[in-house]
Amino acid sequence: MRRAIVRGTGHYLPERVVENSWFEDKLDTSDEWIRARTGIERRHFAAEEQRTSDLGILAGRAALENAGLSADQLDAVIVATSTPDLTFPSVATMVQAGLGMRRGFAYDIQAVCAGFVYALANADAMIRAGLAERVLVIGAETFSRIMDWTDRGTCVLFGDGAGAVVLEAAEAEGASSDRGILATDLNSDGQYRDLLYVDGGVASTGTAGHLRMQGNLVFRHAVEKLADTAHHALDKGGLGPEDVDWLVPHQANLRIIEATAKRMQLPMDKVVLTVADHGNTSAASIPLALSVANAQGRIKPGQVLVAEAIGGGLAWGAVVLRW
Numbered sequence: 001m002r003r004a005i006v007r008g009t010g011h012y013l014p015e016r017v018v019e020n021s022w023f024e025d026k027l028d029t030s031d032e033w034i035r036a037r038t039g040i041e042r043r044h045f046a047a048e049e050q051r052t053s054d055l056g057i058l059a060g061r062a063a064l065e066n067a068g069l070s071a072d073q074l075d076a077v078i079v080a081t082s083t084p085d086l087t088f089p090s091v092a093t094m095v096q097a098g099l100g101m102r103r104g105f106a107y108d109i110q111a112v113c114a115g116f117v118y119a120l121a122n123a124d125a126m127i128r129a130g131l132a133e134r135v136l137v138i139g140a141e142t143f144s145r146i147m148d149w150t151d152r153g154t155c156v157l158f159g160d161g162a163g164a165v166v167l168e169a170a171e172a173e174g175a176s177s178d179r180g181i182l183a184t185d186l187n188s189d190g191q192y193r194d195l196l197y198v199d200g201g202v203a204s205t206g207t208a209g210h211l212r213m214q215g216n217l218v219f220r221h222a223v224e225k226l227a228d229t230a231h232h233a234l235d236k237g238g239l240g241p242e243d244v245d246w247l248v249p250h251q252a253n254l255r256i257i258e259a260t261a262k263r264m265q266l267p268m269d270k271v272v273l274t275v276a277d278h279g280n281t282s283a284a285s286i287p288l289a290l291s292v293a294n295a296q297g298r299i300k301p302g303q304v305l306v307a308e309a310i311g312g313g314l315a316w317g318a319v320v321l322r323w
């Protein structure tokens with residue numbers, strides 16, 4: 001059978017770093033509160049002229065370099081984003097052009113913070129079905145553009161950035177010892193739309209809108225659903241929590257990550273953490289964490305990784321892969 005294996009990773013973070021203390025004279029909040037309730041210490045914000053596609057292009061270029069490939073060796077580009085440059089065309093086609101790729105196809109996936117997990121599952125299915133040999137999968141976001149800067153319950157949480165992974169087809173035995181994506185588990189439940197949404201859009205207000213969230217309710221769903229989806233994905237892959245070398249969680253809140261690891265009975269030294277430095281970068285958070293950990297040489301060939309995320313929709317899911 002065919003599997004989708006990881007050939008390279010890369011990321012890009014905008015230059016501007018904003019510490020928690022930046023919010024202190026604008027809002028009734030403190031560095032201490034933000035650290036204690038979320039684990040976030042700082043985040044990156046894109047420059048005024050930088051768009052989501054610019055971040056995606058830089059992350060994509062870094063992943064191609066890491067993979068030792070050129071853009072014209074790709075068959076497809078998938079970008080997970082909820083903060084596109086324009087209503088259309090897709091960010092993915094802009095990234096395709098920016099990378100100088102003149103063949104293949106490109107499209108966006110919108111599953112908010114679960115977007116990268118959805119995109120990986122999509123690319124995996126595409127590769128296994130023989131529709132593509134090599135796919136560049138990117139998570140890229142500029143959530144700073146949809147913040148309500150007067151809402152202390154949301155604007156301190158999010159940041160901008162992009163991460164990318166190059167997936168490549170490889171022949172495999174169909175066993176849990178194979179390299180590559182072993183299993184995926186996707187879920188959504190639209191009845192929860194009011195817990196986390198943006199109050200604008202093309203067909204409603206004609207504006208981009210601002211992010212609205214009932215944080216404590218999202219928190220409860222996250223803790224329950226993330227461990228469940230991770231377990232389901234492991235089960236489908238013929239593995240158990242004891243086989244996991246690295247949990248690469250969506251970086252929304254350290255307390256959610258700790259609760260998920262605990263439910264999975266994983267020690268925190270098996271968890272990749274970037275939330276302190278990146279904040280919640282939505283669909284970009286998992287590929288950013290993956291790329292940072294890979295660049296640090298922490299992920300070794302043969303190791304088992306579980307990536308999991310939840311976001312607006314609600315939409316959530318997990319991917320199990322062997323490096």
Ligand SMILES: CC(C)(COP(=O)(O)OP(=O)(O)OC[C@H]1O[C@@H](n2cnc3c(N)ncnc32)[C@H](O)[C@@H]1OP(=O)(O)O)[C@@H](O)C(=O)NCCC(=O)NCCS
Nearest residue numbers: 029030033037113152153156215216218219252253310311
């Ligand atoms: C947002 C979040 C950090 C708030 O923490 P919490 O412990 O749930 O806190 P609550 O929302 O219950 O609010 C507790 C108090 O803190 C206050 N508060 C909220 N944000 C604050 C801030 N930045 N600074 C200081 N106080 C703040 C609230 O107003 C509330 O005050 P009140 O009791 O006077 O009404 C937390 O709910 C969370 O992380 N939720 C998940 C969010 C998430 O990850 N979303 C993305 C998923 S993709």
